[in-house]
Amino acid sequence: MKELSPTSHLEMEEKDKTFLDATELTLNMGPQHPSTHGVLRVILKLDGEKILGTECVIGYLHRGVEKIAENRTYAMFNPYVDRMDYVAAVSNGLGYCEAVERLLNVEAPPRANYIRVILTELNRIASHQLWLGTHALDIGAITPVFYCFRDREEILKIFEKYCGARLTTHAFRIGGCQYETYEGFEKEVLKFCDFVDPKIDEYEELLTHNRIWVERTKGVGVITGDECKALGVTGPVLRGSGVKWDLRKAQPYAVYKNFEFEIPTGQNGDTYDRYLVRVAEMRQSLRIIRQAVGGIPEGPIMAKIPKVLKPPVGEVYHSIEAPKGELGYFIVSDGSTQPYRVRVRPPSFVNLQALDLMCRGQLVADVIAVIGTLDIVLGEVDR
Amino acid sequence: MADETKPSGTTPESQAPAKPTPPAKPAGPVPVAWDSELVGRFRRLYGSGIREASTYLGQNYLVADASIVYDVLSMLRDEEEFDYCVDVTAVHYPQRELPFEVIYILYSFAHNQRMRVKTQIADGGGVPSVVPLWPTANWLEREVYDMFGIRFEGHPDLKRILLPDGWKGHPLRKDYGIIQQDKEWVQINLGIESGQ
Numbered sequence: 001m002k003e004l005s006p007t008s009h010l011e012m013e014e015k016d017k018t019f020l021d022a023t024e025l026t027l028n029m030g031p032q033h034p035s036t037h038g039v040l041r042v043i044l045k046l047d048g049e050k051i052l053g054t055e056c057v058i059g060y061l062h063r064g065v066e067k068i069a070e071n072r073t074y075a076m077f078n079p080y081v082d083r084m085d086y087v088a089a090v091s092n093g094l095g096y097c098e099a100v101e102r103l104l105n106v107e108a109p110p111r112a113n114y115i116r117v118i119l120t121e122l123n124r125i126a127s128h129q130l131w132l133g134t135h136a137l138d139i140g141a142i143t144p145v146f147y148c149f150r151d152r153e154e155i156l157k158i159f160e161k162y163c164g165a166r167l168t169t170h171a172f173r174i175g176g177c178q179y180e181t182y183e184g185f186e187k188e189v190l191k192f193c194d195f196v197d198p199k200i201d202e203y204e205e206l207l208t209h210n211r212i213w214v215e216r217t218k219g220v221g222v223i224t225g226d227e228c229k230a231l232g233v234t235g236p237v238l239r240g241s242g243v244k245w246d247l248r249k250a251q252p253y254a255v256y257k258n259f260e261f262e263i264p265t266g267q268n269g270d271t272y273d274r275y276l277v278r279v280a281e282m283r284q285s286l287r288i289i290r291q292a293v294g295g296i297p298e299g300p301i302m303a304k305i306p307k308v309l310k311p312p313v314g315e316v317y318h319s320i321e322a323p324k325g326e327l328g329y330f331i332v333s334d335g336s337t338q339p340y341r342v343r344v345r346p347p348s349f350v351n352l353q354a355l356d357l358m359c360r361g362q363l364v365a366d367v368i369a370v371i372g373t374l375d376i377v378l379g380e381v382d383r
Numbered sequence: 384m385a386d387e388t389k390p391s392g393t394t395p396e397s398q399a400p401a402k403p404t405p406p407a408k409p410a411g412p413v414p415v416a417w418d419s420e421l422v423g424r425f426r427r428l429y430g431s432g433i434r435e436a437s438t439y440l441g442q443n444y445l446v447a448d449a450s451i452v453y454d455v456l457s458m459l460r461d462e463e464e465f466d467y468c469v470d471v472t473a474v475h476y477p478q479r480e481l482p483f484e485v486i487y488i489l490y491s492f493a494h495n496q497r498m499r500v501k502t503q504i505a506d507g508g509g510v511p512s513v514v515p516l517w518p519t520a521n522w523l524e525r526e527v528y529d530m531f532g533i534r535f536e537g538h539p540d541l542k543r544i545l546l547p548d549g550w551k552g553h554p555l556r557k558d559y560g561i562i563q564q565d566k567e568w569v570q571i572n573l574g575i576e577s578g579q
Contacts, residue, residue, distance in 0.1 A: 059545035066530070067554050067561065102440055105412060229467050229492065232519030243492070250495050314414070316440050317488055317499065319469070330488065332474055341555075345470040345488070353522050382545060 024052065027364070031060050035138040035368045038378030042355070042367065049363045054356045058349075061382035069342035074100050074309045075174060077342065082168040084344065085380040087130050090123035090159075091322040093172045098253055099318035099329035100174045103311040106303045112176035113255040114296040118189060119162065119171055120254070121285040121292070125196065126155040127323035127375075128278045132203060135275075135372035139216050144206055151199045154192050161188075174309060176302035186293050193286050200282055207275070217271035221358040221370035224269055231357070232350045235325025237374060240277045241269030247321035259291045271373040278375075310337055324348050324375055344383060348376040414439040421463060425455065444499035449485075452502040453511040456487060460516050465489040465498070468517035471524055473531045475557045481505050483533055487513070509534035512541075530555035 025048075030041040039060035045052040065084060069077045081096045082089035094116055101108060108116070133148030156166040161182055163171045171177070207213045223233070225241040238245060246263045248256040264280030266273025311333040319328030325347030334340040351374050358370045414437040422436040422445070433455075435446040447455045459465040469488040476482050481503035490497050504510055512535035513520045524535040525544040532553040535541055543550060551567075552559050569577035 059543075059547070062545045064554060067559075071561075105440070230518050232468060232517065232523075245492060251497075312412070314412070314439050317442060317470075317497070326469065328470060328488070330470065330472060330486070341474045343470065343472040345472075349522065349526075350519060353519060 029367070031057075036371060036378075037134065037376060040352075040371070040376070040378055040381070042371075044364065044367065046364065051359045051362050051364065051367065054359050054367070056352060056355060058352070058378070059382050061378050063383065065383040066342055066344065069339050071338065073337045074311070074339060077339065078172075078174065079168070079170045081344075082170055083379060084346065084383055085127075085322065085324065085327075085348065085377045086167055087377055088123050088127040088323045089167060089169045090119050090171050091127075091320065091327060093170060094120050094254065095318065095320040095322065095327050095329055097172045097174050098320065099316060099331050100309070100311065101303075102318050103314065103316045103331055103333055104174070104305065104309065105312075106175055106305055108176045108254075108303055109300045110255065110297045111299045112172075112301040112303075114292050115177050115181060115301065116172060117254050117256065117259075118289055118292045118296075119159070119169075121289045122155050122158060122189070122192075124285045124323045125282050126152045128282050129155075131278065131323075131372075131375045132275075135369075135375075136207060136213070138368050138372045139213065141207065141210070141213060144203055147199065147202060147206070151196055154195060158185075158188060158192065161185075173302070175305040176300070178302075180301055186296065189289060189293050193290055197283075197286060200279060204279060208279075214272065216365075216369060217275060217373075219268070220271045220362060220366050221373055222268065222270045223354055223358050227357060228269075228354070231354045233325070233354050235321070235323070235347055235351065235375075236274055236277045236281065237325070237351055237354070239263060240266035240274035242267050247319060247326060251319075253318075253320055255292075256288075258295070259288045261287050271369050274373050308337060310335060319345065322347055324377070324380070325351055346380045346383060348374075348378075348380040349383075352376050352381055412440055417443050417445075419443075425458075429455070442497065442499065444501060446501045446503070449502045449504050449508070449510050452485075452500065453513065456489075456500060456513055457516055459489060459498075459500070463491065464493040465491045465496075467492060468513065468519050468523075469497070471513070471520050471527060473527050473533055473555075475531060475555065477557050479503070481508075483508070483531060485510055485527070485533060504533065507532075509536045511536050512538035514538055529553070532556070 025046040027044040027046055029044055030036040031039040041057040043055045043057065065080055068080055078093065078096060081092040085092055129148040129152040133145035136144035159169050160166050163169050163179055223241055225243040228238045228241050228243060242265050244263050244265050249263060261284045264277050264284065266277050313333055313335045315332040317328055317330045319326050326345065327347055328345030330343035330345065331339055332341040355370060355374065359367050417436040417438045425433050429451050432448045432451045433445065434448065437444060467490040469490050472486050474484045476484065483504050483506065485502050485504065487500045488497065489500065502510060512524055521539065522544060524538055525541060527533055528535060528541055529543045529546055530553055552564065566577040569575060
């Protein structure tokens with residue numbers, strides 16, 4: 001357990017000195033706080049309601065995933081990656097499987113890649129829905145959480161039918177997919193797309209022009225594109241600041257180059273723009289899913305790989321565009337059955353670093369909005 | 384785990400694929416020299432300070448001496464537009480003379496290019512912090528320090544990040560005993576014998 005000492009190492013700039021000689025207040029938020037989305041502790045330095053600085057205390061959920069990997073075979077480690085970003089387990093699995101495949105120099109067959117894209121994009125929608133529901137709830141809008149969870153349920157049902165699990169799916173295997181799609185999979189996915197399309201309009205009706213929502217999110221937690229790059233912030237946060245960068249386009253993996261879709265971007269880099277970006281991303285994901293279901297080829301779903309995986313000596317870095325940003329795996333092989341080192345580059349961990357910059361000068365209530373808009377999952381921050 | 388039943392089932396099978404694999408292995412990819420204008424420039428500047436420049440599986444990497452790695456990275460940022468430091472991490476090779484390898488994964492938005500810069504350091508050694516170049520390295524370097532005990536000189540706030548402040552040892556070192564650590568922790572904190 002972390003020691004709960006209120007020591008802080010924040011440096012304050014001259015201009016941030018307290019107003020009217022008021023005493024500076026240190027306020028502890030979390031780790032048991034409903035709107036920190038898990039066990040995140042933030043030490044806030046306040047001048048009245050104004051934030052002078054924040055410091056994150058993390059690690060409460062640390063399970064030593066990277067150490068576990070060194071003591072498992074490549075295939076045995078596969079289910080563990082689902083437990084990092086547990087609301088987007090499919091993306092985690094895709095990144096890991098592709099990284100090992102690169103190391104093995106094999107490629108998943110086209111049909112497997114199409115199944116992968118369909119499930120990953122469904123997972124992106126599910127992740128964004130969960131984000132939207134809880135983020136809106138934090139800010140005070142009660143309804144979206146019910147709408148989002150209701151619709152996300154349909155995605156989880158598809159996952160359950162496909163691989164038996166709803167959250168920690170372990171949907172993919174190194175070399176392809178373990179399971180062939182079930183009877184009527186394509187039809188069901190298309191039905192879901194038609195079902196959720198008008199639902200996204202519903203979310204927008206509830207929020208986009210809602211006066212309270214706009215007041216609480218516009219101009220809150222502003223970060224510029226250059227600041228994002230310097231802080232390594234990726235995903236919808238980077239795109240919300242106007243940088244048109246998405247790994248699915250920049251360095252296409254799986255079969256993303258076969259599909260037409262756009263990268264939605266914002267302009268102001270505030271919480272409102274990031275909301276718009278994520279909602280637009282859900283629509284783009286639907287577009288990809290529709291194309292993928294339409295063009296899904298016949299054929300094998302598993303590449304020819306040996307029973308015992310022994311990648312040649314070497315190292316590889318492979319990253320994908322997870323719902324939260326760039327998720328990378330750096331794997332070092334020593335030629336044995338177990339990885340010598342697995343490094344996970346988690347988007348949530350890196351993005352959370354921007355919290356301090358985004359919160360300075362804002363009000364305490366805005367910290368909640370900013371934590372929400374960063375869309376962190378503590379399982380991935382702490383690993 | 385089922386040691387008695389396994390051999391009868393697995394030996395004929397594992398022998399069969401074991402034979403064709405050795406000749407198949409050399410056909411796999413090997414690192415090839417990475418020749419580019421950039422590497423040439425670095426070699427002219429630093430000579431043998433650049434130990435290696437290779438491409439493996441289409442990914443470029445550069446191995447530089449720890450003494451010049453900061454200059455190399457700062458040149459890469461300022462002149463080659465590698466404006467995004469994707470990751471800072473390390474690997475422990477206890478059998479090597481310089482057992483720790485620190486790896487910087489860089490990306491350039493302008494050129495849509497990735498590369499890795501690696502440097503090797505001794506046990507107890509350190510490398511200059513790259514926080515002045517990329518603020519994102521702050522937490523990444525803290526994590527490397529937490530997990531490997533590598534010191535980043537000039538880091539603004541080098542302390543543990545994922546593990547508690549009083550934690551003993553650095554878990555991602557190869558000589559770190561997980562079972563022993565677990566036994567100790569259970570005994571001290573729970574007052575019972577660990578089941579491990």
